[in-house]
Amino acid sequence: MYYGRPDFQHTEIPAVGVLLANLGTPDAPDTPSLRRYLREFLSDPRVIELPRLLWWLILHLFILTTRPAKSAALYRKVWWQEGAPLLVITRRQAAGLQEALRARVGNPVHVAVGMRYGNPSIRAALRELAEKGCRRLLILPAYPQYAGATVGSTFDAVAAELTGWRWVPEIRTIHGYFDDPAYVRALAASIRETWEADGGPAEKLLFSFHGIPQRYFDGGDPYFCQCHKLARLTAEALGLERGRWEVSFQSLFGKEEWIKPYTDRTVEAMARSGIRSLDVVCPGFSADCLETLEEIDQLNREIFVHAGGERFRYIPCLNDRADHVQALAGVAFAHLQGWVEPAEASAGERLRAEAAATAERAAARRAVPAPADGGYGH
Numbered sequence: 001m002y003y004g005r006p007d008f009q010h011t012e013i014p015a016v017g018v019l020l021a022n023l024g025t026p027d028a029p030d031t032p033s034l035r036r037y038l039r040e041f042l043s044d045p046r047v048i049e050l051p052r053l054l055w056w057l058i059l060h061l062f063i064l065t066t067r068p069a070k071s072a073a074l075y076r077k078v079w080w081q082e083g084a085p086l087l088v089i090t091r092r093q094a095a096g097l098q099e100a101l102r103a104r105v106g107n108p109v110h111v112a113v114g115m116r117y118g119n120p121s122i123r124a125a126l127r128e129l130a131e132k133g134c135r136r137l138l139i140l141p142a143y144p145q146y147a148g149a150t151v152g153s154t155f156d157a158v159a160a161e162l163t164g165w166r167w168v169p170e171i172r173t174i175h176g177y178f179d180d181p182a183y184v185r186a187l188a189a190s191i192r193e194t195w196e197a198d199g200g201p202a203e204k205l206l207f208s209f210h211g212i213p214q215r216y217f218d219g220g221d222p223y224f225c226q227c228h229k230l231a232r233l234t235a236e237a238l239g240l241e242r243g244r245w246e247v248s249f250q251s252l253f254g255k256e257e258w259i260k261p262y263t264d265r266t267v268e269a270m271a272r273s274g275i276r277s278l279d280v281v282c283p284g285f286s287a288d289c290l291e292t293l294e295e296i297d298q299l300n301r302e303i304f305v306h307a308g309g310e311r312f313r314y315i316p317c318l319n320d321r322a323d324h325v326q327a328l329a330g331v332a333f334a335h336l337q338g339w340v341e342p343a344e345a346s347a348g349e350r351l352r353a354e355a356a357a358t359a360e361r362a363a364a365r366r367a368v369p370a371p372a373d374g375g376y377g378h
Helices: 031-042 052-078 085-105 122-131 148-162 182-198 212-218 225-240 263-272 290-306 323-333 347-365
Strands: 015-025 110-119 134-139 168-175 205-212 247-251 276-279 311-315
Touching: 015 031, 015 122, 015 148, 031 052, 052 122, 085 110, 085 134, 085 323, 110 122, 110 148, 110 168, 110 247, 122 148, 134 148, 134 323, 148 168, 168 205, 182 225, 182 311, 182 323, 205 225, 205 263, 205 290, 212 225, 225 247, 247 263, 247 290, 263 276, 263 290, 276 290, 290 311
Parallel strands: 015 110, 015 134, 134 168, 205 247, 205 276, 276 311
Antiparallel strands: none
16 A cells, blocks of 8 residues: 555665656657646646636647647757757756765765656656665755745655655755855856857846746745846846846746746847847756747747847756756755765864855845845845
């Protein structure tokens, strides 16, 4: 009735497991795979907050009869030889994260990839960690900002799986890392390196984040505010004046109002207002995927050029950059305190390192005045 390990040895050294979770991807860029993926994704009540019977009818009678074929065509435009970009990159991140954590701690540490929708599933990842003797689990959703539809849904899936376990492990969760200093530095460095390698900054830098319905924000979701704060922190790290950068939201779904401004309309308006060069970065995504490679780098590029723009440059996600992986390792390590011991570090060195990390995080989170045109207190 319950999942367990009957071969468990009470003398084995307990290991620590890290679940690196992301949204997910279809198994292949074809219509049957997209239908399975979209059915699972759009059936999540965290994603679509509508009465279940009404939404079931809409989903099965309309969306799943037309959208899978259209989405499959889009996925084929960005599919890599190794597979879906999101999955390929997340696996690289996991390998780098495991290596970085093992270099920092003396305890056995294992990292597994679990996708909220599709494969490898969160269930499979958690059981993989259990089979490796992990009695303590850190859940690291690869979303810099918290949203109920992403991070919250990941925790739902973890909890649902663990209700069927005989011996439930200790659990810690990470709600986001959008204002982690190392993460902000990595994001700023990626933008700066693009400028240095390719003709300097454009007239405008646009931070494009995945959108959520306005009513989710009105209901208390912190996502909108965290996106704005990350954009501001990154712009400050780059030394950009307020008029040089903007924030927008992409990937709308359905007909209801979503948080604004919308990316496609913003890109078009910028071009029509005389902006001739535009850089776009998508720091709501930890890895490149359909929403960045097709929606931004292809569709929005066409919108900008068609409206009179000349130079559109998409700056890739941080993916498996070394500084990004190290930032994730730092976030994970901070949440593993008490579970692990630093490798080959004296007690004094550990105390000094922990004090320095605590001071840096506190400084980064210190309240600052809201931007003049925002008023949201980011």
